[in-house]
Amino acid sequence: MKHLGIYPGSFDPLTNGHLDIVSRSLGLFEKIIIAVAQNSAKKYLFSIEERIELIKKSTSHMKHIEIDTFDGLLVDYCREKKSKAIIRGLRAVTDFEYEYAISLMNKELAPEIETVFLMASSENSFISSSIVKEVTMNGRDLPTKVPDAVNKALLKKFNIKQ
DSSP, rough: OTTTEEEEOTTOOOOOOHHHHHHHHHHTTTTTEEEEEOTTTTTOOOOOOHHHHHHHHHTTOOOEEEEEEEEEEEHHHHHHHOOOOOEEEEEEEHHHHHHHHHHHHHHOOOOOEEEEEEEEOOGGGTTHHHHHHHHHHHHHHOOOTOOHHHHHHHHTTTTTTO
């Protein structure tokens, strides 16, 4: 597919910032694959199955979305799916430096694949999966920063009654 974008991430958990990037990407691409990273060396709060299920619930109202998993190099996955575009969200300058370095390496490995950067919306510019987990772990929730299914799953994971 010519206009296929791959949006990779661990999505542990998915936030409204992630959803905003997906939604805005649908205006640029015919189809988006949300590619959930599997890395056995990394410790996740949610299993790969739980992350996929939360993404499915949170994107059920969106069309032209596929959810998949990958491990290994992202550019190899893009080639396998015949995608010429990687979608990445940027919140701050620190994100840019990290993402820029990765995009340069990806370009070295696969010159035909472009990285498309989308700036976070102002209401999501400070939110991250790590912040969401930290706040919830300490007894508070962020129902305006994560989809409802994710908020419920976080509260359950940390055994917090609402």
